[in-house]
Amino acid sequence: MKAFLMVAAVVGVVAGQINFPGGRPGGGGGACDCQPISVCAISFDSVQANCQLGDGSEGVCCPQESADAAAARPAASAGAEAGMVNVNVRTQFTEPLVPVSQSELATASQAGTSAVSSLATLEQSMVQANRFVSRGTPASGHLHQSRISQAARDMDKRAWAIVQASTSVMDDLNLAPRASGLGLRNVRVSQTPLRDQCPSAVSCGNPSSKFRTADGSCNNQANPQWGKSNTPTQRILPPTYDDGLAAFRTLAKDGSKLPGPRNISSTILVDIDKPDATFTLSVMQWAQFMDHDFAHIPFPSLANNEGIECCSSDPNFPKHPRCMPIDLTGDRFYSQFGRTCMNFVRSMLAVGPGDACTFGFAEQLNQLTHWIDGSMVYGSTDEEQRSIRTMQNGLFSTSAGNMLPFNPNQGGECEAGLRNAKCFLAGESRVNEQPSLTVMHTLWMREHNRVATALQRFNPQWNDEQVYQEARRIVVAEIQHITFNEWLPIIVGPRFVRSFGLAVRRRGFSNDYNPTINPNMNNEFSTAAFRFGHSLVQGTLALFSQNGQVSTVQLRNNFNAPYLIQNEGRFDDLVRSLVQFPSQTFDNFVTSDLSNHLFQTPEFRFGMDLMSLNIHRGRDHGISTYNSIREVCGLRRARDFADLQDQINPRIIQRLQSLYKSVDDIDLFAGGMSETPLRKSLLGWTFTCIVGDQFARLKKGDRFFYDLGGQAGSFTEPQLNEIRRTSWARIICDNSELTAVQPLAFQLPTHRFNRPRPCNSFSIPQVDLSAWRN
Numbered sequence: 001m002k003a004f005l006m007v008a009a010v011v012g013v014v015a016g017q018i019n020f021p022g023g024r025p026g027g028g029g030g031a032c033d034c035q036p037i038s039v040c041a042i043s044f045d046s047v048q049a050n051c052q053l054g055d056g057s058e059g060v061c062c063p064q065e066s067a068d069a070a071a072a073r074p075a076a077s078a079g080a081e082a083g084m085v086n087v088n089v090r091t092q093f094t095e096p097l098v099p100v101s102q103s104e105l106a107t108a109s110q111a112g113t114s115a116v117s118s119l120a121t122l123e124q125s126m127v128q129a130n131r132f133v134s135r136g137t138p139a140s141g142h143l144h145q146s147r148i149s150q151a152a153r154d155m156d157k158r159a160w161a162i163v164q165a166s167t168s169v170m171d172d173l174n175l176a177p178r179a180s181g182l183g184l185r186n187v188r189v190s191q192t193p194l195r196d197q198c199p200s201a202v203s204c205g206n207p208s209s210k211f212r213t214a215d216g217s218c219n220n221q222a223n224p225q226w227g228k229s230n231t232p233t234q235r236i237l238p239p240t241y242d243d244g245l246a247a248f249r250t251l252a253k254d255g256s257k258l259p260g261p262r263n264i265s266s267t268i269l270v271d272i273d274k275p276d277a278t279f280t281l282s283v284m285q286w287a288q289f290m291d292h293d294f295a296h297i298p299f300p301s302l303a304n305n306e307g308i309e310c311c312s313s314d315p316n317f318p319k320h321p322r323c324m325p326i327d328l329t330g331d332r333f334y335s336q337f338g339r340t341c342m343n344f345v346r347s348m349l350a351v352g353p354g355d356a357c358t359f360g361f362a363e364q365l366n367q368l369t370h371w372i373d374g375s376m377v378y379g380s381t382d383e384e385q386r387s388i389r390t391m392q393n394g395l396f397s398t399s400a401g402n403m404l405p406f407n408p409n410q411g412g413e414c415e416a417g418l419r420n421a422k423c424f425l426a427g428e429s430r431v432n433e434q435p436s437l438t439v440m441h442t443l444w445m446r447e448h449n450r451v452a453t454a455l456q457r458f459n460p461q462w463n464d465e466q467v468y469q470e471a472r473r474i475v476v477a478e479i480q481h482i483t484f485n486e487w488l489p490i491i492v493g494p495r496f497v498r499s500f501g502l503a504v505r506r507r508g509f510s511n512d513y514n515p516t517i518n519p520n521m522n523n524e525f526s527t528a529a530f531r532f533g534h535s536l537v538q539g540t541l542a543l544f545s546q547n548g549q550v551s552t553v554q555l556r557n558n559f560n561a562p563y564l565i566q567n568e569g570r571f572d573d574l575v576r577s578l579v580q581f582p583s584q585t586f587d588n589f590v591t592s593d594l595s596n597h598l599f600q601t602p603e604f605r606f607g608m609d610l611m612s613l614n615i616h617r618g619r620d621h622g623i624s625t626y627n628s629i630r631e632v633c634g635l636r637r638a639r640d641f642a643d644l645q646d647q648i649n650p651r652i653i654q655r656l657q658s659l660y661k662s663v664d665d666i667d668l669f670a671g672g673m674s675e676t677p678l679r680k681s682l683l684g685w686t687f688t689c690i691v692g693d694q695f696a697r698l699k700k701g702d703r704f705f706y707d708l709g710g711q712a713g714s715f716t717e718p719q720l721n722e723i724r725r726t727s728w729a730r731i732i733c734d735n736s737e738l739t740a741v742q743p744l745a746f747q748l749p750t751h752r753f754n755r756p757r758p759c760n761s762f763s764i765p766q767v768d769l770s771a772w773r774n
Contacts, residue, residue, distance in 0.1 A: 032061040033506065038727035038743035041486045041504075049584065050753075053492030055762040056567045060753065062506060092138045095182035100169055107172070108359075109193040112165030116157055122318060123302050126309075131317060134247035135309030136418060139343035141560050141599030147413045147429035148298050149381065151230045152348060152367045155243035156300060158197040159349035159362070162189055163246050166359040170245055177244025184245075189351070202228060210713040212476070212704050213471045214382045216327065216369030219703050225353055226371040226518055226701070229380035232350040232363040233523045236690070239361050239622030244453055246362035248324050248346070249619040252665045252673075258619070259659040260327055262334075262342070264670055265611035268655050269590045275582040278537075279490060281745050282728065283682075284536035284583045286487050289440045289534070289594050292376040292428045293479075294698070295526040296367045297621075299345040305412060311341035312618050324345045326612050333596050337606050344613070346620050364621055368428070370520045372483060372698050374476040376428035381435060384427060394452035394467025396445050399424075403565065404431065414560045418601055421563035434555060435541070438562045439574045446735035448475050454769040461772070465609045470772065473713070477706035478726045478767070486728055486746055487693060492688045493681030500692040502699060509709025511719070512515065517701035522694055524623050528669040529690035531614050532683055535673060539591030544576035546737070556597035556607065575736045579729075579745045614669050617636040626671025626686065627664050633689035637696040638663045647675045718771045725765040733759035734766070 034051035040062035041254050053059040100108075126132060133139045170180040189198050202225045204218035210221065217228040225231055241247050254257050276283075277560050300322060309324035314324065326332045326342035333343075350365035351357050362496055368380045379385040390397050396643055397405040404424040407413060414423040414432040423432050426441045449461060452471035456462065462470075485504040487499045497503050501512065541558075543551050551573075553564065564570045584591065590611055600607035619705035623630075630647070631637040638644050641657045648656075652674045668686075675684025683691060704713040715723065729745040732738055740756045749756055757763040 012355055012732045018049075032062075034059045035062040036060075036743060036765055038089050038729050038764050039725055041727070041744060042490070053762040057757070057761055057763050058753070059763075062215070078584050085219065095178055095185070097186040098169075098173070098175065098179050098183035100173070100184075100187055104169065105187070108165040108168040109420045111168035112161035112163075112194055115164035119160065119321065122277060122320065126318060126320070127302050127304050127306070131309060131312070131345065132302055132304075135306075136415065136601050138601060138602055138604060138743055139309075139311070139598040140307055141415055141601055142343070142608055143299075143301055143600070144413055144415055145430050145560055146298060146435050147383075148294065148301060148305075148348075149230070149367060151381065152298060152365060153300070154349045155365055155659070156348040157366070158199065159351045160195050161194060161363045162351055162357075162359060163349060165192075165194060166245055166361075167243075170243065177241070178238075179244070181241060181244030181361035183360070185358050186357045188355065189357045189359060190354075191251045193514035198351065199353040201225075201353050208712045209475060212371075212373055212713070214385050215380060216371050216373060216375070217500060219371065220515055220701070221703075222515055223518070225356070226520060226705075229369045229375075230350065230367060231370075232356075233366050233521045234363075234518060234524060235623075236522050236524045237624040240624060241361060241622035244361065245621075250624050252660070256661065258665060258667075261612040261615035261619075262326055262328055262331055262609060264611055264615055264659055264667070265595055266331070266333070267659060268605065268652065268670055269595065269611040269673060274585040275538075276585045278747055279583050279682075280389050280579050280751075281581045282578045283487070283490060284533050284538075285436045285578060286483075286728075286746070287491075287530070287536070288437055289376060290483060290487075291530055292430055292437075293372055293374065293525075293528065294366075294368055294522050295369050296428070296430070297347050297364045297526065299347050299422055302596055307343070308345045310343045310345060310520050315761075320345070324616070326609075326616055334606060337604075339606065342608060342612065344616055344620075347617065360674065364527075366521050366526070371700075371702055371704075372476075372480050373704070374427075374472065374479050375605055377441070377448065377475065377479075378472055379427035379499070382466055385722045388425060388427060389468065391401060392464055393456050394462075394464055394469075394471050395449050396447070397425075398449070401571075402446060404438070404445055404573070404625075415601070416561045416563070419557075419561035419563045423563045424562055432560050432562050433566050435558050435562060435570075435574055436578060437566060439571065439578065439658040442571065443575070443735045444475065444479075445732060447478070447731055448472065450734055451475060451769065455772055458770060458773040474723070474767075474769075474772070476704075477715070477723045478731070479639060480706045481723055481726055482696075482728050482731070484699065485724075486744065490746060491682045492636060492692045492695075493678055495679075496681065496688055499695045502692070502696060504724075505707055506724070507721070509714065509717070510705070510707045511709060512700050513703055513705065513708055513711065514700050515703070517697050518673070519697045519701035521689065523621050524629060524668060525690050525694040527618050527621050527623050528614070528667075528686045529672055530694070531669060532673065532687055532691075534594055534610055534614070535590055537591055537594055538581065538584055539593035541574075542577055542581045543570055543573040544580050545573055555593040556593070556600045557605075559599045559601075572737045575732060575738060579732065579738075579741055580749075582748060586677055615667050616671050618667055623668055625664060626666040626668045629668055629690065630671070630686045633686050635685060643669075649674075649676060716771070722767045722769070722771045726767050727764065729764045730766055733764055740752070 037060045040060050051059045166184050202217045204224050215229045218224045220226040240249050242251050308320045310325040322345050325344050329340045348365045349362050369375045377601050388396055394436050399405050407423040407425040416423045430439045437559045448471055451474050452467050455470055456467050526535045539555050541553050595612040597607040641653050641663050644653050672687040677684055729741045729743050732741050740758050742756050744754050
């Protein structure tokens with residue numbers, strides 16, 4: 001199982017012995033490749049020399065891999081990537097087949113069917129009796145930030161039947177946890193009366209199409225379900241459910257109860273204001289934007305889309321089986337409001353088609369495509385894509401002021417009306433969650449329309465669908481390039497970018513596609529490691545006007561209500577905040593706007609606690625503990641709390657020890673957030689390992705990745721060279737009223753190479769879309 005991650009590369013870093021296939025980028029020598037720093041995106045301390053661009057402005061000598069080194073790199077299909085392995089996650093978790101007779105399977109199948117029917121009856125009675133979460137509450141805001149698709153509901157129902165049938169087998173045969181969770185994975189549902197609950201096999205059309213499907217299917221031709229929306233996540237290590245199957249993780253190593261998540265949150269993940277000295281608020285916002293591209297594990301609601309109430313004080317209130325509320329008894333903050341319970345509904349589940357449809361441990365559902373494919377902009381189904389298109393000239397719908405279109409389901413998916421605003425509509429339903437996220441969606445909606453307009457001008461003979469798909473293809477490539485060229489090196493550090501084989505090429509095509517790599521979200525990544533961005537969030541937003549005036553607003557007053565943009569016209573002020581205002585430093589400190597006031601509404605002086613939700617969600621999913629994952633990532637397994645000093649400050653270790661009885665009990669999110677960041681990296685060791693591995697899978701397992709050659713979706717070389725000219729700064733210039741911005745917009749303009757430049761300068765080059773003239 002340790003081979004699951006890119007351990008060879010990671011351990012090589014530990015020993016200081018990184019081996020780069022084909023040599024280190026920049027090792028080719030030769031004349032200076034003078035480029036704008038927005039294209040090169042190198043760290044300032046790596047600048048070897050400066051040079052002059054065509055307009056006389058200053059550029060940098062961009063490191064460039066030699067042609068010989070590029071040609072010498074072995075093909076990815078041979079498994080040549082440093083540390084990457086051929087992985088099918090289900091084969092990693094082996095346990096002998098549990099002997100189950102056909103009659104026992106038939107009985108269990110009936111139990112699964114009955115469980116689905118009983119749940120539907122219970123939920124119908126709750127709807128009829130108006131027993132659900134009250135509108136206008138923080139718990140309601142938590143639910144109504146997003147939409148649950150019908151496809152997700154159908155998948156969850158299938159998985160619920162299979163999990164309940166597995167539970168029946170476990171109980172009847174008195175199975176141990178490992179035999180329940182892993183042994184039953186050898187039993188196929190297709191051989192039982194529940195066979196109809198297995199999803200249909202994915203059907204693919206033209207394998208030579210250069211365009212991605214809307215739902216992410218058919219990217220991998222041998223495994224067309226990989227990356228598809230409404231499919232299961234996968235895992236680095238087997239789950240830690242109490243019963244091995246699906247039961248919430250509540251027990252410590254010694255059999256006692258784990259510490260409460262709110263106690264952990266208020267002891268370790270406290271609020272201290274530490275603005276980052278280097279990085280802009282964009283770093284945090286890009287993390288959330290990317291997360292909404294490839295990961296959304298929803299929790300269920302009732303049939304009328306209202307929330308499941310888990311905190312009723314009425315003893316006659318029916319208890320929903322998906323409820324696992326967070327105990328707030330005695331909490332110093334919540335007790336002043338008389339709150340003893342935080343609403344929490346367990347995540348929705350999924351099963352795979354064909355051989356992936358088995359009994360055994362529960363796996364969570366990802367409602368989005370698993371790829372970096374711009375699905376937060378475009379949607380993760382054909383229906384979602386159609387809902388935001390004009391169906392003319394390849395364009396997206398807009399509202400007044402070139403803003404996002406309004407959601408026709410006002411009062412359904414968000415509660416903007418509480419602050420006299422309307423809900424916007426985008427490819428991802430959480431678009432209204434907070435103002436900076438809405439800004440990101442708006443910028444990229446505008447970028448699509450800008451690209452589509454240019455393509456139609458260059459190719460007037462193209463119809464609406466051709467313009468739309470080609471514009472989508474270009475925009476996705478821009479998102480991928482900015483992510484890997486500018487943003488990811490900040491998160492995991494340039495050294496790990498190289499060791500994971502993720503360094504961006506400056507010329508030519510890459511050839512590292514590997515069809516054996518499953519890109520699906522690792523549960524440990526989406527539920528713990530990639531939530532690192534919550535530490536970067538600013539509780540107070542500074543808004544910068546065009547004339548230099550600065551005003552502030554509290555994040556707690558702006559959840560699910562884009563009134564700053566709609567009612568106050570502060571869109572461009574918010575854009576300036578993204579490039580002029582710093583993120584918070586990555587550490588175990590989290591703003592109270594997230595830990596005490598999440599989804600706070602005008603009628604309340606408190607909200608939910610995102611840190612408690614993160615820890616509780618990890619236990620809901622049964623994800624591996626911190627000590628187990630750090631061992632997978634090449635570190636020595638800690639025998640006691642003192643062994644954590646290789647990664648965690650002793651002061652924080654003392655706090656961990658005051659909460660957890662054993663070092664083996666530490667939740668992955670709490671442990672990873674407590675690690676000291678690596679040099680030139682935003683994250684500590686364990687989160688860097690998990691995040692690096694996932695992005696390697698998203699790149700190397702993607703047949704449509706933007707710089708691949710020899711694929712149906714490959715760009716021409718002139719087109720690819722134009723894609724490489726894009727930058728986060730350029731996107732801002734082209735789609736806002738800003739007339740100047742620093743070339744490296746993820747970094748504060750404190751270095752002379754990164755001082756603000758006019759948007760029309762050579763320093764912030766623009767993609768020349770005439771390369772797509774047919």
